[in-house]
Amino acid sequence: MSESVALNPNSAWNGGKSPFGVSYGKLMMWVFLLSDAFTFSSLLVTYGCNRYLSGGSEIKWPHPDKVFNHFPFLHGMDLPLVFVSMMTFILIFSSVTMVLAVEAGARKHRNDVAFYMFLTIIGGIAFLSCQAWEWSQFITGSHEGSSFLVDGQKIHGANLFLNEYGPAAFAGLFFIVTGFHGFHVLSGVVLNVIIYVNVIKGTYDKRGHYEMIEKVGLYWHFVDLVWVFVFTFFYLI
Amino acid sequence: MEHTDHSAEHTAEHHEEGHGINKKTIWVTFGILSALTLVDFAFFFNMDASMSRNLIFVALGIIKSYYIVGIFMHMKYEVKRLAGIILLPFGFILGLVAALLYEGDRWSVIKWFVE
Numbered sequence: 001m002s003e004s005v006a007l008n009p010n011s012a013w014n015g016g017k018s019p020f021g022v023s024y025g026k027l028m029m030w031v032f033l034l035s036d037a038f039t040f041s042s043l044l045v046t047y048g049c050n051r052y053l054s055g056g057s058e059i060k061w062p063h064p065d066k067v068f069n070h071f072p073f074l075h076g077m078d079l080p081l082v083f084v085s086m087m088t089f090i091l092i093f094s095s096v097t098m099v100l101a102v103e104a105g106a107r108k109h110r111n112d113v114a115f116y117m118f119l120t121i122i123g124g125i126a127f128l129s130c131q132a133w134e135w136s137q138f139i140t141g142s143h144e145g146s147s148f149l150v151d152g153q154k155i156h157g158a159n160l161f162l163n164e165y166g167p168a169a170f171a172g173l174f175f176i177v178t179g180f181h182g183f184h185v186l187s188g189v190v191l192n193v194i195i196y197v198n199v200i201k202g203t204y205d206k207r208g209h210y211e212m213i214e215k216v217g218l219y220w221h222f223v224d225l226v227w228v229f230v231f232t233f234f235y236l237i
Numbered sequence: 238m239e240h241t242d243h244s245a246e247h248t249a250e251h252h253e254e255g256h257g258i259n260k261k262t263i264w265v266t267f268g269i270l271s272a273l274t275l276v277d278f279a280f281f282f283n284m285d286a287s288m289s290r291n292l293i294f295v296a297l298g299i300i301k302s303y304y305i306v307g308i309f310m311h312m313k314y315e316v317k318r319l320a321g322i323i324l325l326p327f328g329f330i331l332g333l334v335a336a337l338l339y340e341g342d343r344w345s346v347i348k349w350f351v352e
Contacts, residue, residue, distance in 0.1 A: 021316035030323050041330045048334070049341040063286070081281060088274055096267045099309045103258060214311070221309045225302055232298040236281055237291045 029215045033222045036184075040226050043177050044233050050169045062166035064235050070137050084235050087130045088227065091185075094123025095224040102217045105210030110199060113213060117196040120220065124189040131182045138174065174234070181230050184223045191216050258311065266308045273301050299331075 010017060020027055054061045065080030072083075097119040104112030141157025141164050155164045158171035165171065195216050204210045277297055284290045307313040312320050 019316075020319040020322075022319060027319070030319070034323055034326055037327060037330055041334050045334055045337045045341075048338040052338065052341045053345050065281075081278065085274065085278065089271065092267065092270050092274070095305070095309055096263060099258075099263050100260065102311075103260065103263065106258075218310055221305055224309075225305045228298050228301050228305070232277075232294045236277060236294045237286075 023211060025211070025215055026218070029218050033218065036222065037226075040180070040229070043173075043180065044229060047173045047177060047233060050167075050173060054167050054169070059167050062170060064237075067138075067165050068134070068235060072133060081235060083130070083134065084231065087127055087134075088231055090123055090127050090130065091224050091227050094120050094127065095221055097123060098217045098220045102210075102213050105204070105213040108205070108210060110202065110205060113204075113210060114196065114199045117192060117199060117213070121189060121192045121196060124185055124192060124220075128182060128185055128189065131178065131185075135175075135178075138171075177230055177234065181223070181226055184226065188216075188220050188223050191219065258308070258314065262308060266304050269304055270301055273297050273304075 018024070018027070022030075051061050068084055069078050069080040070083065071077065071079045097116045101113050101116035101120060104116055139157045139159070141155075155162050157164060158174075160172055160175070161168055163171040195212055198204060198212070204212060277294060280290060280293055280297075284293075306324075312323070
């Protein structure tokens with residue numbers, strides 16, 4: 001190394017600071033979310049292609065408002081999109097409480113962080129419960145059933161091979177896409193619980209900053225973001 | 238003493254406190270997201286299924302993702318370079334999704350040839 005080159009230790013090229021202005025953990029969380037977006041978009045592309053291809057076949061792709069039109073305790077009523085819109089609002093609202101927790105973390109206000117993290121966990125559990133109900137409704141199926149796939153034999157609900165709604169790929173894709181998203185929500189709830197316990201224990205007060213809330217918050221908002229698109233492709237289009 | 242502490246943590250805190258993520262911004266964003274979702278329902282119930290309606294839904298989804306990523310995930314206030322390296326690949330993904338959906342029926346043509 002020539003002495004004539006003036007090394008500035010604060011320059012990003014010398015490792016003095018992050019060129020992206022974020023910590024390593026947050027940058028890696030972003031990279032992870034990017035890779036996760038690849039996975040989800042591949043699933044949505046599969047859904048789109050399968051649905052597109054089914055256009056010419058004799059078994060029509062079902063229309064979502066004919067399949068997802070149930071609401072708990074309201075039997076026999078045709079309520080398309082009501083339940084799933086409730087799920088959407090639950091998830092958006094839990095995203096709001098998460099960002100409020102991040103905001104409280106920036107103020108280093110432990111009780112506020114704990115309170116909003118608790119609300120976020122409740123929101124996540126509420127969403128998962130709704131999804132469990134939705135799945136059981138989907139698998140159980142309607143009382144009438146349908147018989148357009150098997151001669152004379154009625155099918156109720158759905159499994160991986162047959163379903164009363166339409167092509168087998170419809171149920172399969174419903175299970176994999178909403179299941180994969182639901183699994184993300186579940187992991188998010190587990191992470192949130194860990195962070196919540198740490199907040200209560202005062203780990204982040206000892207550490208001096210609440211950056212961990214921001215990292216988990218990024219993940220949680222991403223789950224919300226994915227739901228926006230799952231909702232658009234699965235229930236609206 | 239307090240002053241030196243502040244400058245040491247300045248880089249870590251600067252993007253959190255200096256750029257307007259406050260409760261008001263959060264609730265306004267929540268209002269916008271809810272309103273956009275209600276617009277979704279308005280189109281769903283008042284318009285027949287068509288390609289243009291699908292495009293409206295996707296466009297609304299992209300607007301919603303702008304608010305989620307920009308405000309909730311704080312991307313609007315990060316260094317532009319970070320936004321660049323993360324959002325550029327997202328753009329590629331969107332292009333890929335659009336291309337595969339637009340020419341997705343190519344599969345059926347190939348299938349027809351094979352059979």
